[in-house]
Amino acid sequence: MRLLAIDTTVNYLSVALYDETLTYGFTRLSQRTQSRDLAPAVRDTLAATGTPPSSLEGVACTTGPGSYTGIRIGLSFAKGVAASTPCPLVGFSTLEVFAFGHAGCDGTIISVMQVSPGTFAWAHFRGGETWQRLTEDSLWSTEGLEAALPSDALLCGPGAQDLAVLQPELGKRIPPGNGLRPAPQAVDMLALAIRHFEDSGEDQLETVSPNYxxxxxxEERFRRLEAVP
Amino acid sequence: MRILGIETSCDETSAGVVDDGRQVRSNVVASQIPVHRRFGGVVPEIASRQHVMTITGVIRQALADAGSSWREVDAVAVTVGPGLSGSLLVGINFAKGAALATGAKLLAVNHIEAHVLSVWLSSVASAGPAPDLPLVALVASGGHTELILVDAPGEYRRLGQTRDDAAGEAYDKVARLLGMEYPGGPAIEEAARVTDSEGLSLPRAWLPGTHDFSFSGLKTAVARLVREGEANGDAEPDGRHKRLIAQAFQQSVVDVLCTKLLAAVEETGACSAAIVGGVANNSALREAATQRLNVPLHLPEPGLSSDNGAMIAGAAYWNPVEAPLNVEPQPSLQLGEASA
Structure with missing residues (x-):
């Protein structure tokens, strides 16, 4: 199986390729330059691994949460590749890809990202032998967050450190490797994608949607105005 | 040469397949008008969100309607500007992905140029001869109002442009003043069909010595008439007073657009004229221009006036600009400026 994975949902660019004999990938800072950098990076990745684009058998892409623009850059590009190759597309939550980087840890893993000051996106997963999602991605304010955290849960993702700044005792729950993963790693997404295509193989090209x-x-302003009696 | 054109510069997600720059094999447009209607105009973030959801289906349909596979597509053409940055990003990145995956050429297209060249397109294989050059094109839409002298595809001179609102924008704003729905063009055109006229007249901004336009004074004059009408108890959206205002407003816009187009044709000695862009759908404008011009007038075929993917594919054939994979949106791209 030959798979391409890409992420542009945070201020990084992450690209990875898997073809059963090798796994190749990189992640680098790409602040506000993702639309410029993504396509050449994928072209170079395909060239470096001797992969003809037409031989791709699947594309995986993060769908957010993250930067609205970043989400759309990656997803639009991934849709273009998948629709025209053609090959199936699968989307993963940015929070899940973050958490999957710590999949080896037993117990509950909580992936967090600060989406605006004091507001965090999070989701719970279970690591260890079988990877499992426990809760959907959702928004929380800092208030009440600590009480909602299972006491043995690990905290990961780019928001983990932000939380620890607000509540220092939470710092103890962050695994040491978290700082090495400031962005979701496309290589981690490959593992999720392989599992997806081997299990159901569902093509999400027509159904995948941004996870804003x-x-x-x-729309928020409109909703507030309409709520006024 | 078969080109797939992708257009996402504003609020239409569109794709079309064109052969050899003339024959439109397909043209699919997903309009976002209902989504933006309650906001009274296009909201950029909402437009971007819609584009990313609809683009795959629109392109699949365009290829299916054309009876074409991806393998038969020689080039993928995409609007790179001018337009809304977030909206352009969706089309551009989809196009990059497709060009990279299929090995098709990636061509960058200027949206205004595509409107100008839209009169080269035809839905039938045996299209008539291409317009005689030089040609003066009036580009009139919700975002643009410009007069362009076309010496050849790729060779343009801008003779004039609006100094404030675009013509279509004026229609939208006046529709809002009159309590009519967005978009304003069809609503005003419908309301303006009043049989009697009380000689209600609105000003025309001639801006002598230039080929420029201005519609903001007209909008202010409409606002004043609406206020006066409301003071006199004529506040009904379908009230006769407002229909008369709509009629006078349209007469003013059509008169200015036609007179300026005529003047530009005469001054440049152009062999033909064209009216392109969404406002070219206005039948009052079409009729007036047909009557008043003494050179052949070219109008886009139905479906090719408003933003669409076929015109992007057409323009990429007549003025192909190969784009590198790192090409980015150019929200303020000017005609004649390098698009890639």
């Missing part, structure tokens, strides 16, 4: 978690600002 929030309505756009104008």
């Amino acid at each position: 978690l929030r309505a756009s600002a104008p």
Whole structure:
């Protein structure tokens, strides 16, 4: 199976390729340059691994939460590749890809990302022998977050450190490797994608949607206006 | 040469397949008008969100309607500007992915140029001859109002442009003043069909010595008439007073657009004229221009006036600009500026 995985949902660019004999991938900082950098990076990755684009058998892409623009850059590109190759597409939550980087840890793993000051996106997963999602991605304010945390849960993701700044005792729950993964790693997504295509093989090209978690600002304003009696 | 054109610069997600720059094999447009209607205009973040959801289906349909596979596509053409940055990003990144995966060429297209060249397109294989050059094109839409002299595809001179609102934008704003629905073009055109006229007249901004336009004073004049009408108790959206205002507004816009187009044709000695862009759908404008011009007038075929993917594919054939994979949106791209 030949798979391409890409992420542009945070301020990084992560690309990985798997073809059963090798796994190749990189992650680098790409602040506001993802639209410029993504396509050449994928072209170079395919060239470096001697992979003809037409031989791809699947594309995996993060769907957010994260930067609205970043989410759309990756997803639009991934859709273009998958639709035209053609090959199936699968989308993963950015929070899940973060958490999967710690899949070897037993117990509950909570993936967190600060989406605006004091507001965090999070989801719970179970690591160890079988990877399992425990809760859907959702938004929480800092208030009440600590009480909602299972006492033995690990905290990971780019928001873990932000939480620890607010509540220092939470710092003890962050695994040492978290700081090495400031962005979701496309290589981690490959493992999730392989599992997906081997299990159900469902093609999400027509169904995958961005995981913004929030309505756009104008819609929010409209909703508030309509709520006024 | 078969080109797939992708257009996502504003609020239409569109794709079309064109052969050899003339024959439109398909043209699929997913309009977002209902989504933006309650906001009274296009909301950029919402437009971007819609594009990323609809683009795959629109392109699949465009290829299916054309009876084409991806393998038969020689080039993928995409609008790189001008337009909304977040909206452009969706089309551009989809196009990059497709070009990279299929090995098709990636061509960058200027949205305004695509409107200008839309009169080269035809839905039938035996299209008539291409317009005689030089040609003066009036580009009139919700985002643009410009007069362009076309010496050849790729060779343009901008003669004039609006100094404030675009013509279509004026229609939208006046529709809002009159309590009509967005988009304003069809609503005003419908309301303006009043049989009697009380000689209600609205100003025209001639801006002598230039080929420029201005519609903001007209909008202010409409606002004043609406206020006066409301003071006199004529506040009904379908009220006769508002229909008369709509009629006078449309007469003013059509008169200015036609007169300026005529003047530009005469001054440049152009062999033909064209009206392109969404406002070219306005039948009052079409009729007036047909009557007043003494050179052949070219109008886009139905479906090719408003933003669409076929015109992007057409423009990429007549003025192919090969784009590198790192090409980015150019929200303020000017005609004649390098698009890649």
